[in-house]
Amino acid sequence: MTGLRTAIGLMSGTSLDGIDVALLRTDGKAVVERGPSMGRPYDAAFRRRLQGALETAKAIGERTERPGDLAEIERDLTLRHGEAVRAFLAENALRPADIDVVGFHGQTVLHRPNAGLTVQLGDGGLLARETGIDVVHDMRANDMAHGGQGAPLIPAYHAALAAGLSGPAGRAVVFVNIGGISNITFIGAEGAIVAYDSGPGNTLIDQWVEAHAGIPYDQGGMIASEGRVDPGLAGRYLGHAFFTDPVRRSLDRNDFSPPSGAEASLEDGARTLAHVTAAAVIRSARHLPERPKLYVVCGGGRLNRVIMGDLAALAETEGAEVVTAEAVGLGGDSMEAEAWAYLAVRALDGLPLTFPGTTGVKAPVTGGVLRKPAAAD
Template sequence: MSESHHHRTVIGLMSGSSAKGVDAALITTDGEDFVDFHGGLRFPYEDELRGRIQEASQHNIRLDDLLFLEREITLHHAQAVDVLKQQMGPIAESASLIGFHGHTLRHLPSDGVTMQVGNPWLLAEKTGLQVVSDFRRRDMARGGRGAPLASFFHQALFREKDFPVAVLNLGGIANLTWLGADGSIVAADTGPGCGLLDEWAQEMAGLHHDVDGQLARQGTVHQALVDEFLASPYFQRPLPKSAARFEFDHIDVSGLSVEDGAATLCAVTVGGIETAIHSMPGPLGILWVTGGGAHHPVIMKRLRERFPMVRTIDQRNLSPMTLEAECFAWLAVRSLRNLPLTIPETTGCSQPTTGGFVTP
């Protein structure tokens, strides 16, 4: 590897909307096309902390409770860095920078507000590393929707010269990056990913999520409900677009059996993705899938029925579980180099915008 002065070894940290834990990953990158992946892990939240994070995501809690929660979330991230260093050894010790997303408690793009909790000063103090955080608010100050942020990273990793490809991240909410062979880029949250399905599995079956698709596999899709959900305004909106955290709460399958509800929610997820792909500029070459949903057999089967070339990113030796954390490591280096994190085509911001806030 050429030792360019732009190459940095960086730790990326992400706490996804499902609040399962902190994903920590290590890469060496120049914040452009050079990315060397070293691996990563998930450091789970204890049930008590996870419950408090979910409570704060769904309800208005007391301000002092919020501050204590932010402190605990930050300390948990600092522990995740320690565990990563123990597992990775010398290469992790050489890291000088952290990309710190924090945990999103509110994201209301239509109102121009978002809130990621996490204290970068405390993290910097506990780890001894420089921290880049607060990746969304500058974009939103310039009229952007603050999401999705992974589009440029997807372009660095997946662009093909001969045909358009798309990268689908199946997290709590599903987002899609369309990459034209000419370098063009379009991004959108397509609708629910696995968030509603996870909540359904927790409430109805006491499962953390629909493990191995055991619920959805036995259920029947209620197509009339799916059509009704997909007729709601969000799915008709033009791209680029980003969803609020509770944009899809009207999707209610509570009248169905546990299995039918799970199957129907899978169909809604895939229907939203299909709607977005059909509004893209042309036919698709490969649909690369990442995120937790890449492991859900029913969602993947339905995607494969609709799109000829569905592949999971592990076929590129990438990890669906750590790609988002790796993205924030990459964005941290871009921030330091003053390169744009977002452009009008990805978030709707008024001009190409760099982002993160840097602790010295």
């Protein structure tokens, strides 16, 4: 490594709400200089197409297959990412030549770790041509090829961020990302890293309010704040074998389904699912090697005050504190996009992206596919 690289990270998560863009200067190791970020929401029509893509993708048997309209959606998704990069560069007075690499996550439409199958829509070659910048994409597949779950990938970046956190030394820290699916990264007092998906995040709540109120999400937890937790319904989710299985695994969006309309009122359903999201984090944390003392929360779920209130209350009973990423000087909305920039730099240098303690891969392994504008196909 000769120095720092400037990278852009692009993330489109399981919430299907849009593209997060973030700039990072890093050596892919300990040095992290966070830059500007932006969000670019999907229009409602394209979001519906992505929702349909999740159903179409269930027919995929090989990760290169694109049944139905998936090839067209993949192209349109990639073009939207190209537009997002160009808008970001213009907004920050940057040129393509100022950027060394783009880390492109794409859109996960199928994730079956037990079958060694994960599919992220996104054409890295097309994005390289559209932006004029080298692109690293498809960062999960090599992990699966070596026996890993293909997720989560963000822990390598969490570890770099944890090293810069101020506060009492010698305490275990957990990063909690509440996106469509929630995941946690444990950074032990001695630097050990353990990470895995912790349960449903915003997905169930989003599906519930969209089906019963016609809106894409419960902004700030306003609907949930008017409801009450249904113990039976909550217990059904929290009694799932996922939470007691000693083998941690990554989740697909379809592993948990929203309640039927007859099971709860709009408000009680939203309130119950918010509680499930918070309780899932604490239950999953019981599989960690030691109880954390600090939870740092990022992702869209941190803006839901009901989720955050329940999470803080549950953590307090175990002697832990819950804070947002912003409270410790980090970016709660941009962290995943930053991670993809960081991972792209690591991929360029052949550094590991995943580890036995994060995805269950047999040994640390790198990943990603590099596409260059001139040679992109």
